[in-house]
Each structure stands twice: as structure tokens, then as C-alpha cells.
Amino acid sequence: MTRLYDDPATFTEDMVAGFVAAHPDHVRQVPGGVVRSRRPRRGKVAVVTGGGSGHYPAFCGVVGPGFADGAVIGNIFTSPSAQDAYSVARAADNGAGVVFSFGNYQGDNMHFGLAVERLEREGVRAHNVVVTDDVASAPRSEASKRRGVVGDFVVFKVASAAAEEGYDFDEVVRVAEHANDRTRSLGVAFDGCTLPGQDEPLFEVPAGRMGLGLGIHGEPGVSERDLPSAAELAKILVDGVLAEAPADAGQRPRVTAILNGLGATKYEELYVVWRTASRLLAEAGVEVVAPEVGELVTSLDMAGCSLTVTWLDPELERLWQAPADSPAYRKGDVGIPVADGSEPAYEPPAPVEQEVVEAPAEGKATAALVVRALDVVAERLRDAEDELGRMDAIAGDGDHGRGMTKGSAAAAEAATEEAAQGVGPAAVLLAAGDAWASKAGGTSGALWGAALRSFGDLLPADRAVTGDDVTSGAAAALASVQRLGRAELGDKTLVDALVPFVDALREATGSGAGVARAWQRAAEVATEAAAGTAELRPRTGRARPLAERSVGTPDPGATSLAMALTWIGGVLAES
Amino acid sequence: MTRLYDDPATFTEDMVAGFVAAHPDHVRQVPGGVVRSRRPRRGKVAVVTGGGSGHYPAFCGVVGPGFADGAVIGNIFTSPSAQDAYSVARAADNGAGVVFSFGNYQGDNMHFGLAVERLEREGVRAHNVVVTDDVASAPRSEASKRRGVVGDFVVFKVASAAAEEGYDFDEVVRVAEHANDRTRSLGVAFDGCTLPGQDEPLFEVPAGRMGLGLGIHGEPGVSERDLPSAAELAKILVDGVLAEAPADAGQRPRVTAILNGLGATKYEELYVVWRTASRLLAEAGVEVVAPEVGELVTSLDMAGCSLTVTWLDPELERLWQAPADSPAYRKGDVGIPVADGSEPAYEPPAPVEQEVVEAPAEGKATAALVVRALDVVAERLRDAEDELGRMDAIAGDGDHGRGMTKGSAAAAEAATEEAAQGVGPAAVLLAAGDAWASKAGGTSGALWGAALRSFGDLLPADRAVTGDDVTSGAAAALASVQRLGRAELGDKTLVDALVPFVDALREATGSGAGVARAWQRAAEVATEAAAGTAELRPRTGRARPLAERSVGTPDPGATSLAMALTWIGGVLAES
Structure with a gap:
């Protein structure tokens, strides 16, 4: 359960304050969330992620060179407001528009949707790339209704790397949607989590049982069954995800994979599962490139894990492998200068002129x-x-x-x-x-x-x-x-x-x-x-x-x- | 609790197999543990960490360029054998000797001690740097009896960076012991953890209570009290650690700090605590450099956290800030080449010639x-x-x-x-x-x-x-x-x-x-x-x-x- 807080009503604000205090070289706070502490070059498309908090490192943990330009931070498990999304986008915009990317949830769709409308009214190009990787949440025929879970991470990474490479707005949107189209996840949960200040869990899974496809906020899953062994679970996850392979995946596809822990299912357990999962993927003729095993999208201290697979092509593979330097995720060398105070300060966005038209x-x-x-x-x-x-x-x-x-x-x-x-x-x-x-x-x-x-x-x-x-x-x-x-x-x-x-x-x-x-x-x-x-x-x-x-x-x-x-x-x- | 395993008796072996499968660019398995997948230059002092498993990223998660040369992997919460330590050291040795570093526990002292004796018998220079940062485990007058907890991480990092810079054997030992001398930790626990295959927790903390100074395997602490607010906890930890400042710390010391989660106390909670802890440190005149907030030394899914502070001097600060690239911890650019298959394979160590002397x-x-x-x-x-x-x-x-x-x-x-x-x-x-x-x-x-x-x-x-x-x-x-x-x-x-x-x-x-x-x-x-x-x-x-x-x-x-x-x-x- 969540035990450490001061005032449950300000948990998210307090968390952001501590996060920003810990990572001044990476992020700075703006109303509604955070942006990079150093502005990237003018003309770079901005990629802004976001959603409710409680999922660290998602979403604010991946802001930095090579990764996101900003993150909109809602309250725990609650979508941020349109105003929050708008505010972060205005701060993150480098003059080339803002691509929002987030998991498919009603509240997020609404608020980011409103933010896009407002940004476009004000002449800032904006678009939402909605991640829909959770195969358990809707049938393949309704893939666009699927929830976004750990696939978020892959889509954010690919879109961010593309923007860093200099892709233009339409190309960033294209490759982000392409990454989403080729990403599938299946998750399980063994136990719920408790919101700050609450005594009862948000939902419960009976002891010794497992919810297959249960959502990361307790949304109903596909089925409930006895807790399997690690090897059995690996088979369930690998089979479930591979059954949803894209039609053009081919016989010996290259993929990347994330075996993600939700918070209380720890690294040691994940590695035991990965032992079998990596073998099963290899036996299925799938070559795994640069996998991640760990906590990338959590749900407070929920017990559970998920497998995400993205079918790569050379472009996606290059973007997945590209360097990144963020508070929670670092890869390769992004060539950021060491802080020496000589760089220009991050300029707050110019206020938008509101035209007042007097009415009859x-x-x-x-x-x-x-x-x-x-x-x-x-x-x-x-x-x-x-x-x-x-x-x-x-x-x-x-x-x-x-x-x-x-x-x-x-x-x-x-x-x-x-x-x-x-x-x-x-x-x-x-x-x-x-x-x-x-x-x-x-x-x-x-x-x-x-x-x-x-x-x-x-x-x-x-x-x-x-x-x-x-x-x-x-x-x-x-x-x-x-x-x-x-x-x-x-x-x-x-x-x-x-x-x-x-x-x-x-x-x-x-x-x-x-x-x-x-x-x-x-x-x-x-x-x-x-x-x-x-x-x-x-x-x-x-x-x-x-x-x-x-x-x-x-x-x-x-x-x-x-x-x-x-x-x-x-x-x-x-x- | 630990839910995912195949056979509890082989949990650690299964974990290591999955770990190695996930990180082939960083580690390769050897009897007793892992070493870097690419051998560093000849003549570099090898730094080998280790201990019981269940503490990931400690210890195998920090093997790689800029960090450790190898890690000895014991069973869950159990010291590895002397043979394990010996074997990893032989594989990691680059001809300049092996510095072992690990937390102060009886079994680890014994087995690493035996390994040192054996290595020295065979002509390999070896030394143990035993970390003793846990202020709750013994009074200051018996500082050498203190347990090693998250201070391990700082000492390993500093020693590893020194070896990477080209320090000789004695100098690596000196700076590692110096880092240990200037490192203090204080931890709390809210709930125990369960070993794979067990139904009952290893130990328990009553609901709504907190064990102050409780060890990471349930060793008795200083006291038990009601769970405080995040701000109160920050004050307890900061006051407790600063009270143990080195005598020569000075008025406005520079330090680094780690606010570490034990497994089920999550990032969001840690950041809420860090909000106040960072303020209190600043108010105490302490300047914090490159802190870490997250899970660096865990105890399966135990609930709890700890604060570690290392008082820096220019040498320690440089070594703490040096680049590193390991499965679980990356910092800066270590300039490792991208894998292209052209590097020489990691050579297994030559078998030691045993001289047979026939007896009368x-x-x-x-x-x-x-x-x-x-x-x-x-x-x-x-x-x-x-x-x-x-x-x-x-x-x-x-x-x-x-x-x-x-x-x-x-x-x-x-x-x-x-x-x-x-x-x-x-x-x-x-x-x-x-x-x-x-x-x-x-x-x-x-x-x-x-x-x-x-x-x-x-x-x-x-x-x-x-x-x-x-x-x-x-x-x-x-x-x-x-x-x-x-x-x-x-x-x-x-x-x-x-x-x-x-x-x-x-x-x-x-x-x-x-x-x-x-x-x-x-x-x-x-x-x-x-x-x-x-x-x-x-x-x-x-x-x-x-x-x-x-x-x-x-x-x-x-x-x-x-x-x-x-x-x-x-x-x-x-x-």
C-alpha cells in the first residue's frame, strides 16, 4: 500500500516537487507538468507525453534529450486537465508543433483532445497519438478501442527519437502511429494497490489467483485463474502477444520486448519469467533486440507484470536504439553538454494575445x-x-x-x-x-x-x-x-x-x-x-x-x- | 510477496539465467556470478561486488564499463560461497588484482575472506573492502561492526570509477575505504518480504507501524513507532544521518545522497519524501550533488526506504559523477563501442596449475x-x-x-x-x-x-x-x-x-x-x-x-x- 505522504490531497504536487528537486539537470516545472531543463534547438518537433500519475517512470521520468520534451502530470490515476496539457505544450513547443502521445483512456482523450483544439486555435500545430497496445481490452476487430499500457513507452521513445533526428511534424506522427500499430501488450495482476490516504485497495485479486488482462487501474480483464509458475506465465504472455502479430510480421521477425513489473513484482521475479519468455520467443523464430526487463510503467505498488512486443523494421529499430538521457531511462551517449551555466535560460512561452471583440x-x-x-x-x-x-x-x-x-x-x-x-x-x-x-x-x-x-x-x-x-x-x-x-x-x-x-x-x-x-x-x-x-x-x-x-x-x-x-x-x- | 518462480530451490539460478539473457551486451555468466561481457584493458584493477541476491539492482545489476567488473551472486539473502567469489574473481582479474567490496555481514566476510586467501595463495592480489554504513546497527564507537546497506552502492561506484581511471591496486582500496568512511545510512521498514516458495514473511512489522533502523533482512532495529508522515520521516532520516557526519565535514559540505526504496515503497512516495529531505539538507547547509531517488538496493518487495549520505571531497565527487554503463545504472558517456561482433571474445581465465607433491x-x-x-x-x-x-x-x-x-x-x-x-x-x-x-x-x-x-x-x-x-x-x-x-x-x-x-x-x-x-x-x-x-x-x-x-x-x-x-x-x- 501507499504509506508515505503528507496530505493525500496534494500528493501529486508534493511528488512533482521532489521529482524536480532530484533532477534539476533534466527537468523544470511548468504549470501542469514538466519540460526539459534545457530547450532543444528551434524547429524541433516537441513530443509531450502524459496521463495520470502513479505510473513512474511513466510519464515524467522520460523527459530529457532523446526522449520526451515534456510530460503532463495528472493526479494519481486521473487524467490531467486540458489546461495542464495546453500549458505544458506551450512551454515545450519549439516552434514546430507538439505531438502528444498517451495511453487510450477516456479522460486523457478528452483533455488532450481539448488541448489540441485550443493549440490549433492559437496557431500551434498539435496532434494526439493515442496508444492502444493492450490486447486484452478489446478484440482485434476493435483495436482502436484498446487501452494503452506499456506500449506507451515504445511509442514515446520512437516518436521522441524521430523528433530528435529532425523528422518533421507529419513524419513524427506517422512513425509514432506506425510504432503503435506494431506494438502489443498483455498483462496480469496478482494484487491491487492503494491510493495515498486510503485504507482499502482500489481493487483486489484473491490470494493465489491471477487476473489475466486486468487493467493497470483495475479495469476488468479477460479471466481469472490460479497463479501459474513463472514458466507457465511466460508461455501465457508470449503466446498471447504473438497471437496478435501484425499480418506482415514475417517468419523470422526482429522485435523489441519489455517485460514490465507493475511495482511489487520485483526484478528477480521478472528475470525468472524472462528466462523462459526469451527462450519461447527464440523458439518461435522471433529475434529480440535490446529488450527491457524492469519497471517502466507501474501502478503504485500493484503486483503484476506484462509483456510488450514491438515488431521492428529498420526505422523503428534505429529509433528504439537511439540514445536517450532522462531521469529514469538512459541509453547510449546523447552528447549533452555538462551543466556550466552558460546556456541560455529556458524561456517561458510568450503569452497568447487574446483579441477582445466588443459585442452589440x-x-x-x-x-x-x-x-x-x-x-x-x-x-x-x-x-x-x-x-x-x-x-x-x-x-x-x-x-x-x-x-x-x-x-x-x-x-x-x-x-x-x-x-x-x-x-x-x-x-x-x-x-x-x-x-x-x-x-x-x-x-x-x-x-x-x-x-x-x-x-x-x-x-x-x-x-x-x-x-x-x-x-x-x-x-x-x-x-x-x-x-x-x-x-x-x-x-x-x-x-x-x-x-x-x-x-x-x-x-x-x-x-x-x-x-x-x-x-x-x-x-x-x-x-x-x-x-x-x-x-x-x-x-x-x-x-x-x-x-x-x-x-x-x-x-x-x-x-x-x-x-x-x-x-x-x-x-x-x-x- | 514473491509470487513468480518455477522451483524455489533454483530461484537464483533461474534469475541469473534471465538476467544474462536480457543483458548480453553487458554481462556474461561465469561459475558463481557474472563478469562484464567485454574484457577491459589488461592491467586495470578489477572491482568485484557481491552478496546474497534479492537486492537487485545490487549486485549484479551494476556490472559494466565504469562500474563493477563482476558480481558474485549468492542465493536469496545468503552469502555466496568462497568458491563462487574465487571463481568470479579469477574470471574478472585483468592481471592487476581484485578488490572485492560488499556489505558487512558474517557470511560474506567469511566467504570473501576465504576467497582472498585462496587468490593470494595463487598469486592474485586481492583485498576486501567491507561497507559499514548503517548507523542503526552499531554505535559510532563500533563503526566497523555496522552493517552494509545502500552505502554499498556508493563505495562500489567510487571504487569502480577509480579503477576505470587507472588507479593502482592500493589506490583503489584506499579510495574505496575512504568512501566507506564518509558514508552513512539510516533506514526504516514498514513491512517484510516473502522468500520464493514461502507463505509466511521473513519478518513482520505491525500495520501502521515503522521499524527504525530495521535491517534489510529483518535484523532488529533501533525502535518501533507509529508510521509518520512523509515530511516527518524525512526529518527522522536527515537528522539521523547528519548526526553521524564525519568530524571534518565542515560547515557547508558537499554531499551526494541516495533516497532508496526497498521494493514496495514506490518512486512517487520517495519523491514526496525527497521534497522535504532535500529542503532539510539545504537548510542544514549541506549541498547535495547528483542525488539518486529510486531503487538501488532492494529486499525483494519489502516496504521501506533509507537515506544514504556521502560527504564528498573533489576526488570522491569526480568518481561519483564519472560515467558508467551497467544493466541497471547508466550515467554519462562511457564511450563503449556498439556491439558489432568484431571485438575479441572474453577469454576464460587460464586454469591454475596445481602442483602435486607426492608424500612419503x-x-x-x-x-x-x-x-x-x-x-x-x-x-x-x-x-x-x-x-x-x-x-x-x-x-x-x-x-x-x-x-x-x-x-x-x-x-x-x-x-x-x-x-x-x-x-x-x-x-x-x-x-x-x-x-x-x-x-x-x-x-x-x-x-x-x-x-x-x-x-x-x-x-x-x-x-x-x-x-x-x-x-x-x-x-x-x-x-x-x-x-x-x-x-x-x-x-x-x-x-x-x-x-x-x-x-x-x-x-x-x-x-x-x-x-x-x-x-x-x-x-x-x-x-x-x-x-x-x-x-x-x-x-x-x-x-x-x-x-x-x-x-x-x-x-x-x-x-x-x-x-x-x-x-x-x-x-x-x-x-
Whole structure:
């Protein structure tokens, strides 16, 4: 279990402070994460990794010459916010754009996705390479839905080496995606891990048993079985990974491999497994080049291990073998100068100029209404925080109330500031959405941020808002939520309240109701739908192994959305 | 716990096989351990580390250019045999001698000590640098009795870098001992670890408690207390280590530091501790250079951590910062060529020529008697194996019977072979002693090996053996056992049977008894003394935290010695 911490609430900040103190020659802290302590040459494509923390050396341990330019650092097992990703990317950018790479998880996809949108809005080229190596998490026919696990390490390394060699943006993206296409992992877990400050493990594996394909945050695996011998386990892992070989792998492929320990399965055990795994790979005609046996992607002190294989071609092999010098991973000679203080300081990125466009009176009026609505939502969510927290504790980690309160308060404050500049509703909702996503973090923060921005994009600044406007805005908000969250109706998320809301809003405005009346009617429908999520089967998701307990409890995300829509309806009726 | 293994009895061999398979560019296997895969230049002093396994990256993980020339690999938490150390040293020697360095534990001292003696007999310069950094294991006034823990890493690194720079033998020894003199560690443990194949931990720390100064194999610590916060722990460690600063440390010393995790206390937690530890060190006026935060010396998956500080001078700082390239630790550029197959193969060491000196008839007769005595001891010990094992299981790890059986059988076989060449008793007992120490391993193997060799040295080859000869031989055997084992009378070891044996033998031969009669009388005294060890307080020793259970049980080592002495008396009476 995790025993050493000061305040569990600041565990990640404290960890980063110690990490930066230990490695001043490699990294420097920036808001949201770390970048290299020395800026590389101008024009080098920046590779930025990231994700929740608790996986050291992933992700911040691989920042340095020959490896990543920066790492975005989320809380333990929690995706960083879009603001974090944006901030690290701005600091890491060398004028040639930023390639983000991270494992395929919903929250990471959302937040890095939002960061890419914002960077591109500001003229910085950006792209996400999402790693999908875990063969246990989805069938081959749905390979793009697979989780990212230790394959992250290979993809980061290859992409970073390519950028260091001078590949241009498109070529870095190409080779990173190519590395991901040729990388497969299969893992097992023997025991869970405990978050700082918690007494109970995040999930459990019965003593003497093994979860095959169990995810690194306890996501359900393929099967559970008795703990095998080291040799039997080697066979399970080698067979499982080789069965997923790329179609063009050939008869005597060259590969690299990582036998990774998750934290409490130690080097000695890994080497015992590697004894057989290396023999089995050789017997299968596979030539292993520069393998790694050790802890490269951990899950705190979780017990378990995994095998990752990347089928190489000459380009991938060269990039895998290229020198790197980072806090946790060093290879060959990268020719970095010894620190002598003569190098130029790392320049913070220039602040982006925000253009303020003053809106006509109608736009200002709508913006004021938006501010009032956000104020009411923030105030009432503060009162509802404990109730939402209790609801979330049944199905999740109990932080939904806190996240909604923090996010809505930040959104209301940002909206007030923005509106004071005389801008229209779109600008106010953009600021509010960015603030919500940044301060709330997590999945709901990203979804609310995206929803507010998309809704705002369709509100006019030069005339009064019509029923068609709010319907279109709500539909756009739903679309962005679904695009980010990849949730469908019935998945027991806020989509289950938002879809009926949009339908009812369209129907009510179409039959001639005014905006306020239509909104109120649709909010009633959303409230019913949110309550109905109690009847749905829970989604199994990241770090929610106890989700089966949530049957019979409404989804807190759908519930808080319905609450907010109702309160907004009240504001509209008063205006 | 340790979950992955095939056969617990071959865990270490299996681990080494996997380790070598993973790192062919760095290491190659030799009997007893590993050496570098590429031989360094002729004339470079060889630095060889070693000890029990279960501590990876210590010790085999640091073999490579800029670091160690070889590592001797014992079984889990068990010292390697003298034969192992000798074998690795012969393979690692580049013609300029071998500096062994290892942590201060009884078994390691013995076996490396025997290896040094043998190497020097064969003309290879050799010396042991014993690391004694653990401030909790003995007071400052007895600093040389302190255990070696993570300070090993600093001493190995500094000695290795010095040898790589071209220091001569004496200078490598000097700087290694200097590094040890300026290195202090203090550790804590939160939970034990489990050996492969065992269900119960080697020792336990109660939940929510912390053992301060607890050894890395469960040796008793200074105190037990409630688990502190990370910041409180940092203060305990920093204060504890700085209180032991060298007298000439000065006001604003430069140091290096290692915050080491023992296996299940992970990087994130260590960085949280380092946040405060680095601040406290700075506040104390200590400047930290190139610290390491991570797992450098582990104890399987034991939970705990330690702080090591080495007070630097310019020489130590340069050597600490020097480049190194080993499987588990890399720093800077060591300028090793990329493997292209054109380098010369690593040459196995030339076999040492053993000079066979044929003995006169009297010597051959004595040698034959020695062979007969060893045959009888081996045969009877085989029958007594289970009884000795049960006795040892109460106080120790239950392997005493097995070790004595293996050792005595090997000794009898080697003695037979040696005697067949027509040599005298000294040569026969030398071969028997080497075989016993090599095959039995552990403490008792080393002691028996040394005792046989020392005894044999005083037996004449050119006349019949007298009472004075056997008394002198027995006294020499006792002296070598005490020198190696550092045990005193009353420590509940075989010394408690051997001291009265030697005294009784001296008295009986002095009063005119024949050799056989005197030996039998002394064996009776030894048998009584062995039984009397049941009344003595148990020693607390390495990996024997349950030793309190042994009060009331005779020491198995004293018992088996008394048995053997009695059987030998019977052979003498028959001859």
C-alpha cells in the first residue's frame, strides 16, 4: 500500500516537487507538468507525453534529450486537465508543433483532445497519438478501442527519437502511429494497490489467483485463474502477444520486448519469467533486440507484470536504439553538454494575445444572462456538493460533488471577468468552459468545459437568442460531449440526461414554446431521465472496479446535469 | 510477496539465467556470478561486488564499463560461497588484482575472506573492502561492526570509477575505504518480504507501524513507532544521518545522497519524501550533488526506504559523477563501442596449475586415515540430516542438515580423489575444505572449510601424527573459525563446542594420552558443551528474527560438530 505522504490531497504536487528537486539537470516545472531543463534547438518537433500519475517512470521520468520534451502530470490515476496539457505544450513547443502521445483512456482523450483544439486555435500545430497496445481490452476487430499500457513507452521513445533526428511534424506522427500499430501488450495482476490516504485497495485479486488482462487501474480483464509458475506465465504472455502479430510480421521477425513489473513484482521475479519468455520467443523464430526487463510503467505498488512486443523494421529499430538521457531511462551517449551555466535560460512561452471583440447591446445582454445562470448554478451546486459526493461514492471515487463545485465556481468567476470586457455570449462561455475544465479536472470537467464552449459558439452576439439558437447550441454541446466522451445513450453517463433534453428542447421550441418555457419543459424530461439511470447497468470504466455496486443508484453526472438545467430554466423564466 | 518462480530451490539460478539473457551486451555468466561481457584493458584493477541476491539492482545489476567488473551472486539473502567469489574473481582479474567490496555481514566476510586467501595463495592480489554504513546497527564507537546497506552502492561506484581511471591496486582500496568512511545510512521498514516458495514473511512489522533502523533482512532495529508522515520521516532520516557526519565535514559540505526504496515503497512516495529531505539538507547547509531517488538496493518487495549520505571531497565527487554503463545504472558517456561482433571474445581465465607433491609413506598413511574419517562423517551426517534440519528449523531456516550433508559428501569425494594422487594430509584436507565450503555454502560451510584446511596445514607428511600435531591443528582450526565467524564463546555457535574440545584435547595429550584416546575424551567434552548451548541466549543474526524461539534448543552447528568429532574419534580408535 501507499504509506508515505503528507496530505493525500496534494500528493501529486508534493511528488512533482521532489521529482524536480532530484533532477534539476533534466527537468523544470511548468504549470501542469514538466519540460526539459534545457530547450532543444528551434524547429524541433516537441513530443509531450502524459496521463495520470502513479505510473513512474511513466510519464515524467522520460523527459530529457532523446526522449520526451515534456510530460503532463495528472493526479494519481486521473487524467490531467486540458489546461495542464495546453500549458505544458506551450512551454515545450519549439516552434514546430507538439505531438502528444498517451495511453487510450477516456479522460486523457478528452483533455488532450481539448488541448489540441485550443493549440490549433492559437496557431500551434498539435496532434494526439493515442496508444492502444493492450490486447486484452478489446478484440482485434476493435483495436482502436484498446487501452494503452506499456506500449506507451515504445511509442514515446520512437516518436521522441524521430523528433530528435529532425523528422518533421507529419513524419513524427506517422512513425509514432506506425510504432503503435506494431506494438502489443498483455498483462496480469496478482494484487491491487492503494491510493495515498486510503485504507482499502482500489481493487483486489484473491490470494493465489491471477487476473489475466486486468487493467493497470483495475479495469476488468479477460479471466481469472490460479497463479501459474513463472514458466507457465511466460508461455501465457508470449503466446498471447504473438497471437496478435501484425499480418506482415514475417517468419523470422526482429522485435523489441519489455517485460514490465507493475511495482511489487520485483526484478528477480521478472528475470525468472524472462528466462523462459526469451527462450519461447527464440523458439518461435522471433529475434529480440535490446529488450527491457524492469519497471517502466507501474501502478503504485500493484503486483503484476506484462509483456510488450514491438515488431521492428529498420526505422523503428534505429529509433528504439537511439540514445536517450532522462531521469529514469538512459541509453547510449546523447552528447549533452555538462551543466556550466552558460546556456541560455529556458524561456517561458510568450503569452497568447487574446483579441477582445466588443459585442452589440443584444450580445451583452445575452452574456449577462449567461453570467447570471452560471452564478446560480455555482451557488446551488455548492449546496448540493455533499449529496452528489455521496451518490458518486457508491459508484465511483466520491469526488463528483467536489469537481462540480470547483468547476462551476471557476466558470462563474471567469464568465464575470470576461463579460466585464463587453464581449458577447460566445466569448463568455469559452472562458467559462476553459475555466471549468481546468479547475474541475477529471471527465466531468472536460465534458462541461466542452459543452459550454460548443453551446456558446452558436449563440448570436448581435440579436436576441431564439429557440432555434438554444436548440442548435444544445445539440452542438451534446455532439462535443459524445465526441469527447465516446459515451452512448444507456451507458449511464450525463449523455443519458442530455440526449432527452435536446430532443425535448427541439420538440418544445418546434411547437412554438418560448425559450424559457421550452427549456423548463426539457429540463423536466432530463430530470426524469437522470433518475432513470438508476435502472441501467453500470458502465465498467477506468478505476471503477466496484461499479457493480452502483446498480440502483442514479448516475451522479446525469443527476448534476439535470439539476443545473433546471436551475438555468429558473433563471430564464425570471429574465 | 514473491509470487513468480518455477522451483524455489533454483530461484537464483533461474534469475541469473534471465538476467544474462536480457543483458548480453553487458554481462556474461561465469561459475558463481557474472563478469562484464567485454574484457577491459589488461592491467586495470578489477572491482568485484557481491552478496546474497534479492537486492537487485545490487549486485549484479551494476556490472559494466565504469562500474563493477563482476558480481558474485549468492542465493536469496545468503552469502555466496568462497568458491563462487574465487571463481568470479579469477574470471574478472585483468592481471592487476581484485578488490572485492560488499556489505558487512558474517557470511560474506567469511566467504570473501576465504576467497582472498585462496587468490593470494595463487598469486592474485586481492583485498576486501567491507561497507559499514548503517548507523542503526552499531554505535559510532563500533563503526566497523555496522552493517552494509545502500552505502554499498556508493563505495562500489567510487571504487569502480577509480579503477576505470587507472588507479593502482592500493589506490583503489584506499579510495574505496575512504568512501566507506564518509558514508552513512539510516533506514526504516514498514513491512517484510516473502522468500520464493514461502507463505509466511521473513519478518513482520505491525500495520501502521515503522521499524527504525530495521535491517534489510529483518535484523532488529533501533525502535518501533507509529508510521509518520512523509515530511516527518524525512526529518527522522536527515537528522539521523547528519548526526553521524564525519568530524571534518565542515560547515557547508558537499554531499551526494541516495533516497532508496526497498521494493514496495514506490518512486512517487520517495519523491514526496525527497521534497522535504532535500529542503532539510539545504537548510542544514549541506549541498547535495547528483542525488539518486529510486531503487538501488532492494529486499525483494519489502516496504521501506533509507537515506544514504556521502560527504564528498573533489576526488570522491569526480568518481561519483564519472560515467558508467551497467544493466541497471547508466550515467554519462562511457564511450563503449556498439556491439558489432568484431571485438575479441572474453577469454576464460587460464586454469591454475596445481602442483602435486607426492608424500612419503607416513604422509600417505595419514592421508588415508583422513579420507576414512571424512567418509564416515559424510555417511553418518546423511543419516542425521533430518534430525539436524528439525533442530535448525526452530532457530534458523532449517537448512543446516542439508548443508552439512552436501558439504561432507563433497569433502569426502574430493579427499578421495586428492589422496589417489599420493599426496599428504595437508593437500587432502585443503581439497576437502575447499569442496565443503563450495558445496555447502552458508556460514557453516565456510567454517568447516576453513577448519579442515587449517587443521591439515599442521599435519606432517613425513612422520606419524602426534598428540601435539592434532592439538596444534585443532587450535589452528579454532582460530580460523573465530577469525572468519567473529563468534565468541557463549554466542551459541559451533565455537561453543570447539573451544572446550581444543582445551580438553590439549589437556589429554599433555597428560600423555594417545591421539585416539585424547580425541575421544575431547569429543565427549564437546558433546556435553553442545548440549549446553540449549541454555544459552540465542544470537540475533541475519535473517533470523525468530531466533527467540530457539531458547531451549541446542545450537545445530555445535551439535553437528560434536557428532562429527565423536565419529572421527571412533575412526581413530579403530586405526
